[in-house]
Amino acid sequence: MNTHHSLTKVNLLIVLFLSASFQQVSAQREVLYEQYLQSPMTINPGFTGVRETFNMTAMFRRKWFNIQNSPSSQTFTADGTVANGKFGIGFMALNDQTSYFTTTGFSGSFAYHLGISDNWKLGLGAQGGINVLPVVDFNSPRNNTVLGSFGLGAWLRSDRLYFGLSKPELLSQNFGNQAITSVYRRPLYIMAGGSYDLNDDLMLLPHILLVQEKDHELRVDFGARFWFDEKVGIGASYRAGGGYQSFSQKVNYVQVSAEVQAGRNIRLGYFYSSRQAEQIYASYSGPKGIHELMLKFVPSPNGFQRY
Numbered sequence: 001m002n003t004h005h006s007l008t009k010v011n012l013l014i015v016l017f018l019s020a021s022f023q024q025v026s027a028q029r030e031v032l033y034e035q036y037l038q039s040p041m042t043i044n045p046g047f048t049g050v051r052e053t054f055n056m057t058a059m060f061r062r063k064w065f066n067i068q069n070s071p072s073s074q075t076f077t078a079d080g081t082v083a084n085g086k087f088g089i090g091f092m093a094l095n096d097q098t099s100y101f102t103t104t105g106f107s108g109s110f111a112y113h114l115g116i117s118d119n120w121k122l123g124l125g126a127q128g129g130i131n132v133l134p135v136v137d138f139n140s141p142r143n144n145t146v147l148g149s150f151g152l153g154a155w156l157r158s159d160r161l162y163f164g165l166s167k168p169e170l171l172s173q174n175f176g177n178q179a180i181t182s183v184y185r186r187p188l189y190i191m192a193g194g195s196y197d198l199n200d201d202l203m204l205l206p207h208i209l210l211v212q213e214k215d216h217e218l219r220v221d222f223g224a225r226f227w228f229d230e231k232v233g234i235g236a237s238y239r240a241g242g243g244y245q246s247f248s249q250k251v252n253y254v255q256v257s258a259e260v261q262a263g264r265n266i267r268l269g270y271f272y273s274s275r276q277a278e279q280i281y282a283s284y285s286g287p288k289g290i291h292e293l294m295l296k297f298v299p300s301p302n303g304f305q306r307y
Contacts, residue, residue, distance in 0.1 A: 031073050032094045032105070033168070035059055036191075037207070037225075037237070037257075038269065038294055039077040040307060041090050041109060043189045044166035045125030046155035047079075048111035049088015053302045054080035060293045061096075071097050079109070086113055088123065105131040107149055123155040127168065147171075153189075162307070164191035187213040195306045203227040205235075205306060217241040225257065230304045233259035233269075259294070264301050269294035 032042050039057050040047040055078065062072040079090030088111035096103045107129025115121050128150045153166030166189045193207035204226055211219035223237030235257040253275035260268050271292040298305065 030185075031061065031096050032075055032092060033187075034273075035075060035077075035292075036189075036209070037235075038271075038296075040155075040164065040191070041077060041079055042075075042092060043168050044153035044155055044164045044191065045090070045109040045127035045151060045168070046111055046123040046153035046164065046166065047088075047307075048090040048109045048123070048125050048127075049079055049081040049085070049113060050111075050123055050155060050157065051079075051302075051305055051307070052081050052085045054078070054299055055305070056297045058295045062291055063289075073097060081113075087111065088113060088125065090127075092127075092129070103131070103133055105129060105149070111155075119158045121157055123157075125153050125155070127151050127153075160196065161194040162192065164189065166191075185213060187211050187216075193307075201229045203230070203306070207237075211242060213242075223255075225259075227304075227306075231261050233257070233261075235259075261304075265298050267294070267296040267298075267305075269296070 036043045038059065040050075057077045059075045060072065061074070073094070073096035075095075076093045077090065079088060081088050088109075090109040090111075092105075092107050092109070094103070094105040107127050109125055109127035111123045111125030113121055113123045128148070131147050131149055132144050133147060148171060150170050151166065151168035152170065153164065153168065156163045167186060168189070169186045172186065188211070190210040190212075191207070193205065196204045196206075198204055204224060206224040207222065209219075209221040211221075213219075219239065219242030221237055221239045223235060225233050225235030227233040237255045237257075238252070239255065240252045253273060255271060255273040257269060257271045259270075262268050269292075271294065273290050273292075275288050276290045296305075
């Protein structure tokens with residue numbers, strides 16, 4: 001009887017551990033979403049091709065740089081235009097190991113750009129792909145499941161202002177008949193920003209983002225980046241709200257950035273967030289902050305890239 005009681009306790013602990021792990025896994029696509037300042041296409045396919053030249057951005061994310069084999073993630077985005085800038089085509093990839101399990105995803109995006117006045121253009125875009133997520137199903141021998149992804153977005157811009165509206169995920173899906181279930185997050189993003197030349201050597205790029213999602217608090221991001229002589233950029237953002245309405249824990253956090261334009265084709269960046277994106281959607285114990293490194297490559301730049 002005591003042996004059976006002990007085994008029951010052990011099984012319960014395993015289920016609780018996997019439940020906590022799965023809550024974090026279900027938010028792993030946030031890793032890609034949170035990099036919207038470096039690549040707005042991650043949350044809005046309407047941005048695909050806005051820069052009117054081919055771009056590649058690689059991001060490396062890690063909790064600790066001084067500890068070997070510590071949790072990390074890698075993301076890659078690329079986009080460009082065809083048909084004289086009328087159509088944009090993009091690609092995104094994610095490999096994340098900052099939770100207990102590995103999550104991977106691939107998606108492509110397409111946008112149609114049309115001029116609506118002498119100063120304004122509108123990009124209408126769609127993106128679709130797959131996400132490979134871990135499965136916690138004691139009745140299935142599979143360790144992963146593949147789920148589809150589809151989203152829409154619009155990006156309105158002039159030379160100095162932009163406005164974005166998007167839902168990067170429209171599909172509602174679950175993870176089969178496993179004991180622990182979840183659905184795709186389907187947030188609505190509303191974004192605005194611009195760029196202003198304060199003088200000949202100083203540029204200001206403010207932004208604000210509203211994120212609305214069912215059963216979550218309204219999230220508000222706001223911040224700005226400064227570029228000095230189009231060579232060195234520094235910035236900060238404050239991100240408030242977004243957690244489950246039933247949770248009392250605070251989810252506010254800060255991100256700071258530093259970027260260097262290392263030649264015409266290459267931009268390097270470092271970003272530090274005081275909390276991980278996953279902590280917005282599930283309780284988490286351990287190191288709070290996360291470090292990110294960026295490499296941006298533009299084979300044929302058409303001028304300084306503000307976004």
